[in-house]
Amino acid sequence: YAKASSSSTSTPGKIQNPYAKASSSTPGKVQNPYAKSNPSPSLQQQQQQSSSLSGGGRADINDPNALWADKYAPNSTRMILGNGENVRKLQNWLKTWEDTFNTAPKNGKVRAFNPRTGPFKAALLSGPPGIGKTTTAVLVAEEANRHVLELNASDTRSKKTLEATLGDVTGNQVLSFAPTTEETAAKKSNNINTNHQPHQKRCIIMDEVDGMGAGDRSGMSELIKLIKESKVPIICICNDRQSQKIKSLVSYCLDLKYRRPIKSVIARRAVEIGNAEGMKVEYNAAESVAESCGNDIRQVLNCMQMWSNKKHQSNNGESADMTYKDFKDRNSLVNKDEMLRVGLFDAARMIIEGRKGLIDAGEIAQRSHLFKRTDAFFTDYSLMGLLVHQNYLKTVNSRFLKTRTSGDVSAEYSCLEDMYQGTQSMSDFAMAEHAVRGGDQNWGLLPLCSILTVKSANHAAGESGGFLPGYPEFSSWLGKNSTRGKKNRLLQELSHHINYKISADNTELRLGYLPVMRNTLANMMIAKEPRVNETIEFMDEYGLDRDDVFENLDEFVMDQKVKKFADIESKSKAAFTREFNKGIHKSQALVDEIGTTTRKRKATTSTEIEAEDGVIEAESSDEEDEEKEAEELRKLFQKKPAASRKKITKTTAKKGKKAKK
16 A cells, blocks of 8 residues: 655655654644743743643654554653542652561561551552553652563463562562663762662562453462562552452552542643644533543543544534534544443443333434443343342332323233233343353353343333332342352251151251251240250250251241240250250261261261160171270370370380380
């Protein structure tokens, strides 16, 4: 696509880039108001802008093809928009780091680490993308005259890589082979040898630590280990503060939570940058851009640069200026994806309320709204189905009550039919999600899950959409499923305790045996005069222990009005506990089995069964030997009095002397 340049100023035959803009050295270019210039009374307003902005942070300010986000990136902490308190905290933390950790305390006492108050060897900067977290970390470190070593998501950060890369770095300093001009001049004026190279302190920046995934195996644990042992400050940066990976890291870091700057601050900076690029931007248009981009500074500058490149027709011909009216007309060209800024519960409300506000809308608007609802499902596809399942029938209530009040039978039937269709779609969603998360792992069905969720809510809300009263309720299925898992575990324990007496599966045990056993024990204990001995005999017969009766059996009671074992008077419980602790019970066999071999467990179990049936047989010599060995092992682990230990030591010493002789 390139052509040979015919310009007299270019080399003959040189290939030019047809997409590159003209050099900034051409006459008539818009001057950069942020570059330093001599004061001039006529340029007072421009001087004020120059004092509040700076350009050329990561790119040449005169490069017409550079991104504006790079050209006008801050080159000083004073230029950072918002979060001033966090910037000051980070500066103070980095300033006092050496005195806190690398300098011996005057009183000789090392300050103990406290997870709440520190001192912290690392800092954690968390917040949404595009608000200056990485820029802040780099600028604060550079202003503290530190050598910055940055690792981000593009680098491998596994345990092995971190250990090899940062193992020596965290315990050393780096030599600066380029001393500053001020230092050199000061040394020359004092006749000091300038060949000596000064030490420069390090600072490590770990960007996007919440993105350390499967490829960075054990990377987070190695990072925490490095933080504990480091002699160099480490600044960690993340977007998702609530990630499970970050929870283990937070307690070792100074926690600095960044927030998006308000739109008015971003708008003022956008207007100034637009003027620097020869683009007139109305203030209310700049505010609208900031709002549509979710107060993301980087995205605002990218949108403005795209706008300036795609000139539009105006009264004065083609123009790159941005007015409020022009922005509203061309909003879709530069608008950031709305779903990226929608939270979980707001997305759930959008799905549940269905076609709300689309009664008189056209086909294009209806289709666009449908796509938005399907995209809202992917805000968090692991929880969205549960949230919709918990709340979608609430939109039917108001419609159904209106039909009952009006006495319209056909409308009432139509409402019930919509409810049936919604529940049917939700049932189909459950089947599709099981195929996604079950053994098949068919993730290609995830878009189908999205459509079925939207369909369920659409049927429930009706043709005109519904209204969800209040905030979407969180799914109660998670709590109920956790309770179900707990009761299954308790039922398994009970089955293990009584399986030698009762042969039944968990279902038969739960429905047939446990209610009868509980009622029998309750009649013995929950009485005016508790029959403690009979209760203990019954428990020994079925191998139940104290926790099984007083805690676990109450978990399987369906009738909440029945008096529970937890309601027994403490006086009766104390009497039962004293009597129960006097004897040896079959339920204690599980405790005895823990420290012995499998063969010993079988011998013990068979002996108990023979004693239970009244059959007494002589034990074999092998079993007697095992009993003696087990008894000797138990004696070894028992605590011995101090006097006996001294005797054993003296006896051992005498034996040692005799052996030497």
